Amino acid sequence: MIRIADDIGAETRDEIHQVIDELALAELEGGLSIERLHGGGSNQNFVIDTDTGQFVLRLAGTMTERFGLDRVVGVQGHRNAVTAGVAPRLCGAVMPAAHLVVPFVEGRVLDAEVLAEPGVLECCIGLLSRLHHAEPVDGTFSIFDDARRYLSIASAENLTLPNDLNDLVAQLDSAERVFAGVQAPAVLAHNDLQLQNFIVAPDRAWLLDYEYAAMANPYLDLAMLLCYGDVPPARRAAALAAYFGTVRETDLARVELMYLAATMREAIWSVVAEPVNTETGFDYQGWAHRFFGRARTQVDSDQFIHALAIARPAADDAVTFANARRIAERLAPPPSERSS
Template sequence: MAVPEVLDRIPLLSGMPRSVEELPGGLTNHNYKVTVPGGVYVVRVSASDGSLLAIDRDAEHANSVAAARAGVGAPVHDYLPDEGVLVVGFLPGRTFTEADLRNEANLPRVAEACRRLHAGPRFVGDFDMFEVQRRYLRIVRERGFRLPAGYLDFMPMVDTIRKCLAVRDEGTVPCNNDLLPGNILDAGDRLFLIDYEYAGNNDPCFELGNIWSESDLPPEHLEALVTAYHGRALRHKIARARLLGLMSKYGWTLWASIQDGANDAIDFDFWSWGMEKYERAVAEFTGSDLPRLMEEAVRAD
C-alpha cells in the first residue's frame, strides 16, 4: 500500500495538509515523520509480517504504550493492526551513534534510562534469548537457510552458560531487548528508548549486555554501564551481562541468517552483518575469559 493511502487511514493525519519525510534506520519497517497542523508524528509501517523473527505487532503496540507510561518511550497515538501501522509522537532530539556509547560520560545516562524502563509496567510476553536462539535455529534448519561454519559446535557451551546463569536468577523486568545506538534518542535533558519490536520481560543484564554487544564496546565500558545501573560494582552482575552479551551475538547471528534467506524486499547485506556478530561470539566462546566469567556469575560479591 502506498504511503499516502496508509496516512489517509489514520484519522489523526487524514483530511489535512501534511508533509512527509522518510526517516533513516529500521530493517524490518519503514518510518515516516509526518507533520500536520496539529503536531508531528512518526508513522511506522511494517516491511514484513515479522512472524519468522518472532515479532508480535500487537505485543509491540502494548509494550510501546507501557514504555510511554514509564516515561521512557514515545507517546502512542494510533495502531492499525491490519496494516501493520503504529503511530507515535515525534520526539525532538538526535539518535545516538556508537561514538556516543564509546563516550563513558554517556553511560550513566543510558543506565538511568534503562532503570526507568525496567521499573515501569510489566510488558506483554517474555523475551529469553536462549529460547529465541533455539527457535531461530529451528527455522534456519527447517528452511535450509545458511548456517555459519561451526555454529552448532557451541551449543553444548550455550547449555552450560544457561545453567550457570540459572544459579543467581533474580527474575525479569520490562526490557527493550534491541538497544542499538539508533534506538536511543538524546532529548538533551534525558534519553528516550524507542522501537519495541522485540520488547518483553527479560533479565535486566541482557539489556545491558546487548547494548555492549550491539555497539562492540570494550569490556570496561560494560563494567561502567553495569556499575552505573546498580549504583555499585557487582562482579557477578558484570559477568552475567558479559555472558548474556555473548548470547546476544550468538542469537542475533541467526536473525541475520533468516533475514538473508527470507527477506528480499530490503536491500541490505544481512549475512555480512550476522557474520560480524558470529565472529565476535566465536572469539568469546574460545577465549580465556569464559571460565572466569561463569565462575564470577555464580559467586556472591
Template sequence: MRRALGAPPPTVSGQAMTETAEPAPAVLRGELRDELVRAMQRVPELAGADLTLTALSGGITNRNFLVEVTGRRDRYVIRLAGNDTHLLGISREVEHAATVAAAGVGVGPEVMAFIRPEGYLVTRFIEGSPVPDEVIHRPETIERVAASLRRIHDGPPIPGLFVPLRIVEAYRALALARGVAIPPEYDLAAAIGRRIELACLAIPVEIRPCHNDLLNANFIDDGQRIRIVDWEYAGMGDPFFDLGNFSINHDLTPDEDAVLLAAHDGVAHRADRDARLARLTLMRTVSDFREAMWGVLQQGISTLDVDFVAYAGEHFERLLAGSTTPAFERALREVGG
C-alpha cells in the same frame, strides 16, 4: 533495524533527524501514500488534515515515514511492518504495548494510535539528535543510557517473553525449513550457550520489561534524556541481556561495562556487583548468538540486497573469539558459583 559490524551508523536515526542528516528524501507519492493517508484518517489528531510523508532511513524489518501536517508544528511517524517479520518473533501487538509502556516512563516515543487491522503504529516524532560512537563511550553518556534502561526495567510489565537461547533454537528450525544451511559454528555456539544458561540458573533474576535490540540507531538524545525507539523485539526477559546487548553493540570496554552496571544498579547490589558484572559479560556472548542466528534466518526470508551470510559470520566470529578468553571463563565461574 540492523547494520553490519564496523559499519558507520546512519545519519538519520529511527525518528530523530538532525542538521547533519543527509538531504531530505523525496516526498512519498502514489498508492502507498494514499493507503497510509486513508488509514490515518482514523486517527482523530490527523483526520481531515493535509499530510506529507517522507521516508526515514534504516529499517530491515520495518519502514518508517515522517508525517508532517500542513499548518501545524507537530510531526509524527507511521511505522509499517516488513514481510514475514512474525517469523523473527516480532508481534506488532506486543510492540505497540511495549512502546506505550516505554512512553509512560519517559523513554519511548508517545503513541498516538495503533491502526488495526493493518498494524500501523503512529507515534509522535522525537526531536533530538543521534548519539554518535565517540559520544556513547563517554562515562556521562553511558550513565544516561543506564538511567533510561533502568526506567524500562523498573517499569510496568509488558506482554510477550524474550528468552534469547530459545529464540536462536527457533531461528535455526525456521531457517532449516526454508532451506538455509546452518553455519558449522552453530553447534559450538549452542554448547557455549548451554554453559551460560547453566551458570545463570544458579542465580536466577526476576524477568523485567526489556528492549532487546539496543543498536546505536535506536538512541535519540532529546537534550534531557536518552530516548529509545524501535520496540519490536521487546518482551519480559533478563535485564542483563539488555545491558550485554548494549555493551557488545557499542564495543564497550570492561571498565565501561562497570560504569554501565553501577549507574543502572545505583546503590543497590553492591555486595554482589562482581557477579552481576560477570552476568553482563556472559550476555554479551548471548547477544552475539541471537544476532548471528537472526542473520541466518534472514537468508531465508528477506528479499533485501543485504549480505546476511557475512553478517551472521561476523557475529559468530566475535562470539567464538570472546568465549575462548580467560575473562569469559572467570565470568562463568563468578556467575555459577
C-alpha cells in the same frame, strides 16, 4: 493532500494511504510530505512532515510468526515505556498489524563514539532502569529460545550457516545453563537493543522500537548496551554500579555471557530474515558475518571462560535486585518527561 517520495513503490504508497486513513489522527491532517527513513531490518519506516511538526510512521512487517513477535505485547510495552518516561508518545496504532505513528524526536543516533561522551552512558542506563521497573506486560521473552527458533527455521529451509556453528551453539548452551540457576527478576525489557534505537538529545535521551518488548532477564538489555557500545571495563563497572547500586564481578560476568546470546541471536536472525525481507534494502549477509565474527572472538577469549565460572547464583543476588528497583523508583520521571 499527501505527497509521497518517488522512491516509494505503488504497493507501499497504497498501504501508507490506508494506514493514515484508518488512524484518522488530528496530527496528520492537512498537507503531508512523506519520505522513507532508512535503516530498519524488519519494518518500513517513514518521516511525515506536517504543518505542525514531524512524525514517524512504521509499517510493521507481516512475518510475525517467523520472527516470534507478539504485536499486542509490543504496543503495550511501548505504552508502558511512555508512562515510564522512556519512549516518545504513541500517537496511534493500527491493530493487529501494529502499524504506528510516533513524534519524530530530534537528536543524535547513538553509536560508540556518542556513548563515550560524558554523561551519555549514565543517561542510557537511567532509561533502562526506568523501563525495567515499569508496569509489566502480558508476555515473556527468552533470548535463548529465540536463537533456537531461528536455528530451527534456518535448518528447515537449508539456509547458509557457518561451519563452526555447532561449536558456537555449544557455548551458547553453556551460558544458558548458568542463567537457568540465577533467580533474576523478569522485567519489562526491550530485548532488541541496537544502539540506533537510542536517540540522544541535548537535555535527555529516548529509547525507540518496542516490537520485541516483553518480560525478560534484565542482563540482556544491559549486555547489548555495554557490549554493542564497546564500553571499556572500567565504564562497564560504573554503569552496572549505577543500575544495581554496587559493583559485582558476578554482574560483569553475566553481561559477558548474555552478550554471546545477543550476538548469536542477531546473527541467526539475519540469516532467517534475508529471504523474506527483500524490500528493506538491509545488508543481511554482512550483518550475519559481523555478528558471527563477534561470537567467535568472544568464545575464544579467556574472559568468556572466566565469566562461565563466576556468573553463577550469588548469595547477595536478592539484595542486589532489590537495590536496582529502589534506584529505578528514585529515577521516576516528572509528568513533563512522559511524552514528546
